[in-house]
Amino acid sequence: MLLLFPPIAKPSEPPAGIARLSGMLQSYGVRHYLLDANIEGLLYILGKPLGKDILLDSWTKGAFHNLKKNIASMQSWFAYQNQDRYIKTIKDITRTLKFLSPQGTQIGLADYSQEIFSPTKSSDLNAAAQEPEKNPFYPYFSQRLRGYIEKERISIVGISLNYLSQAICAFAIAGFLKKEFPCIKIIMGGGLVSSWIKTLQSNRIFDWLIDSFISGPGEKPLMDILGITGKKAFFTPDYSAFPLSEYFSPGFTLPYSASSGCYWKKCAFCPEKAEGNAYCPIPNTQALKEIQELTAKQKPSLLHFLDNALSPSLMTAFSEEIPGIPWYGFARITKDLGDFDFCKHLKKTGCIMLKLGIESGDQRVLDNLGKGIDLKMVSLALQNLSQAGIATYIYLLFGTPAETKESACQTKEFTIQHSQYIDFLNLAIFNMPGDSQDFLSLERKPFSAGDLSLYTDFIHPDGWDRKSIRFFLDRDFKRHPAIARIIQNDPPIFTSNHAAFMKFQAVKL
Template sequence: MQITLIFPPSWIPSQPFLSLPSLQGFLKKEGIHDVSIRDLNIEVMDTLLSKKRVEDTYVKVNERIRRGGKSFGNDTDNSGETERIEWVKEVIEFENMFQKVEWAKATLKSEGFYDINDYVESWKIIDRWLQAYGMLYYPSEITITDNSMKYSVYSSSDIIKAADDENENPYRDLFQGHILDSIVKDGPSLVGISVTATSQVMPAFTLARLLKERNKDTHITMGGSVFTKLIDNLKGPHKLFELVDSFIVFEGEHALLNLIEQLDGKKDFSKVPNLVYRDGNKTRVNEPFHIEDINSLPTPEYYGFPFESYLSPMRVLPLQSSRGCYWRKCTFCNLHIDNLRFRLRNLDLVLEDIEKLKEEYGTRYMFFSDECMPVKQLDNLSLRLIEEGNDVKWMAGVRFDRGLTKDIIQKARDAGCLKMVYGLESSNKRILSLMEKGIETETIKSIIGYCLDSGVAIHMYIIVGFPSETREEALETLDFIRSNDGFIKSRGASCLPCLFELEKYAPIMRDPGKYGLTKIAHPKRDDMSLGYFYETNKGMTPDEACNVYGYVKRNR
C-alpha cells in the first residue's frame, strides 16, 4: 500500500521541518518502502512566488474588474470589492510584480541573502505580493508564515465551513490542479498530515476535504502537537471526523507503523498506540500513550523534499539530540505536553546522524531543533566534533543555564556552532521568578558576553504581557536588549517579541490567582480552543499588553 505524508502550509519557508523525515526514516527502517513525503508548505510558497502565478492572478483580476469586482460563482454585492481588486491590479502593474517576485525569491536563495538591503527589500516585495494576492479571497489573508480567515481555527464548525468555502479559502485554489492531482495519482491508501501549528489548521483540513472528494476510501490521519493538546476536545461525536478518519497524538513513529499494519490487515485500530478514532458511535483514545526510545530511531530521511525551493542560500537540515525539555518548569509553557518524558539521544548516534545527513544531502549546515539542548550534551557534542575534525556548521536552542560557561561556548564555536537560540522572555527579576525560568539577569548578561566574545550569534525570544507584568517591566526588557551595544551590532543578532497567550496545560493554570488572573474563559463555539481569554487584576490588561507589544516589536 502507498503512504503519502504531507506537511501543509503555513510555516517557515527557509528549511524543512523534521517531523516527516523522521517518520519516513523510521518506516523504511521497519520495511515500509512505499512511502513518500511532501512539503506542501514550500511547494505552495514556491508556486505563489512565481511570475506565472502573478500573470495568472493578473488575468483573474482583469476578469473580475470586468464583472464588477465579483468572483466567479459569487454574485453577492460585496461593498468595496471593486476598489480592492483595482488596487491589486495597480500593485501588480506599477510595482512590477511580474519581475520583482522572482527577483526576491532568487535573492533569498543566493548570496544576496547576506546583503542586508537586498534581504529587507526581498521580504518587503514578498509581503506586498502576498497581501495583494490575498485580496482575491478577502477578508482572508496570506503571509509568509501564516494565514487568516473570518473563520476560527479553534472551532470545528468554522473549520468545516472554511474547507468548503470556494470564494474565501485560498487553499482550495492553491491545492487544486497539480498538487492535488500529483497526490491522487499515486493512489495512496493512507495520507498522513502533520500539523505542528495553528497556522496549518485551515490548509490541512482543506486538503483533507479535497482528498476525500476525490477518494472517500483514502484513510486520512492527522498528527502533531496541535492535536496532542486537543485530546480531551476530540472525544465524543466530533465534527472533524467528517474530514479525517483518525488522529495520532504524542509521538508518531510506532503509531503510524501500527496504523499501516492494521489498514493492510484486520483493521483493528484498538491495536494502534496513540490513536484517536471513531468506533461506531464512540470516539476511542488508545492509551497508555507510547513513548519512543529515541536511541532506536534511525537518521531522518529527507528524500522527496524540494531542496532547491527553500528560501535560503544554504541547505539547512534539522535533527535532534534530545526530545522534550529537561527544565519543564516555565509557567507560561505547555511544550512539555508534546513529550511525556525528556530523553537524550546517544551521542554516537547523533554524530552518525550528522555524517549521514552530510553525505546523503550534500550539506554541512545543521539545526538542532531540540527544545533546549542540555549543557552537558552541548559540551560533549562540541568536544567530539572537534576531536573528529568534523567541519559541520550548526545552531542549537539552549537555555541561559548558569552551567553555560565561557569555555563551553568557545568550545561550541570551535566545533562549528554559528548561533544559539535562547528564551530570554524577560530581564526583570520579579517576572523571571514568576515564570520560574531558573535564571538570573546577571547570568544572562554573562552568557551574552561569552557568545559575543566567541563569535556565536544570538537569537532571543521575549514575552510581553506575562500576567501581572507592568508596562515599566516590559520596557525594562526592551531597554535591556537595546542598551547592549555589542549584541545590537553583532553579526546575526536577532530578537523576536511574542505576546503572552494563556495556553491550555500551561503550569500557570494550576494557580491562576497567584498571577492575578480572573475570568478565564474561551468562546463557547471554540471546541478546539488551545488557550483562553482572561482578565487580570494586576499589571497590564490584555489590551494594554497588546499595545506595549506593538511598541516593543517596532522598537526592538
C-alpha cells in the same frame, strides 16, 4: 502511503516531522512518498497569472516584474547580502501574494487567513473540509494528489499539521480526499494536533473526516496503525525527496531534532509544562551519528536544531567534526554558558547563534515563572557568547501574572545594559495556556469564541494588561536607541530562521 505537509508555514526549510517518519517507513521497507505541499503550493500561487483587469500601482507592477528574480534571490545569497535588499525582496514578494490571493483570502509567506473560516473553530475547519474548492490551493493540491493517488495507488495519507496557519488548508486537503477518494485512510498528526488532543480532547469533532489522530512523536503510533512490529527506536530522517533547492534559504538548511519535549519543563508560561509533554531525547551517540550521516549525505549549509532546549550534555558531546557545519538552536542559560571555555568549544563545533529565552530582567518574575535562571549568570553568558563569536537571539516575555510595569522597566534596563551582546530580540506578550494549572487564582476570560483556541485571556492582578503593555513596548521600550538598533536587525517574517544568514552574510556561512 503519502506523507504531506500543508500550506502555509515559513518556506525556509523542509518539514522535519515527515522526514523522520520517512526514515522509519524506509527502515521497515514501507513504500511511501513525501509531499511538501507548503513550498510547492506557495510557488504555485506565485506562478499564477494576475487577472487582466486588475489595476496596479507602480510598486506592485515592479514587484510582479521582478517576482522571478526575487524568488531566485531568496533561494541564493543575493537577498541576504544586504539588509535593505533583503527587506525589499520580502516586501515585494508579499505584495504580489496579496494581489494573487483570491478575494476574502490572505496568503502570506508565513501566514494564511480566509475570511469565512477561523482556524480555531472546529465548525469552520469542518466547513473548510466540506468545501475544499473554496481553498486557493485547490487547483494545485487536487491535481497533485490525484496524480499521486492514481499513479502510485496510495491508500493512506498522513497530514502533518503543526501551525495554526496550516489548519484551514490541511482540512481543505482532507476534505478533498474524503470527497474524491473516500476509501483513503486519513491520518493527522503534528504539533498543533498534539496540543489539541492533549488540551481539548476534541478530536471526535472530526470523526467523519479523519480516521486517526496522532499525538506527540509519530513513529510508534504510525507503526501501530500500519501493523509494523519492530524494536528499532530511532530513525534517521530522510530529506532526499524534498525539492531542496527551492526553499527560501541560501543553501539547504537542515532541520534536526535531538529530542522532543523539554528537559526543564518547569516554566509556568510554557505549553510544554501545561500539556505535560514527556521529554524524549535521542541518546547523544545516536544523535551524533544521525547528524554525521545527514550532513555527509545532504551537504547542508546550515543546521537548525529544533529542540525546545538543546541539552548541555549533547552540546558537550559535539566536536569540531560533529556537527562541523554552522548550526543554531534554542538553549537554556545554564552554568555551562557561564564558562567561557564551554562557549569557545561551542563556537568550534560550528555554533553561530543561540536562541535564549531570558523573558524578564526582574529576578522575582523569573523565579515566579519557574524559569530556573539567574540574571547574574545570564549576564555572564551573554558576554561569553559574544566574546566567543556566537550571535544571540533573545526572547523576552511581557505581561506574565507576576510582572508589573516596574518589572518591565527593569527588563528594559537589563536589555540596554547588555545591548552590545544581543544581536536579535523577540518581544512577546504572555498568552496563558488554556489548561495551565499555574495561576489558578486568576480570573480568566476567553480570547475568542473558538473551541480550538489553546490560550486564554486573564485579568492581570496588577492591571498590567495587553493594551498597557503594547503602549509601553511601542512608546517606550522599542524607542530606546540601543534597543531600536537591535530590533532593526530582525529579518521580517522569517525572523530567527534567517537571522544567522543576515548576521554572517559577509562571510557566507
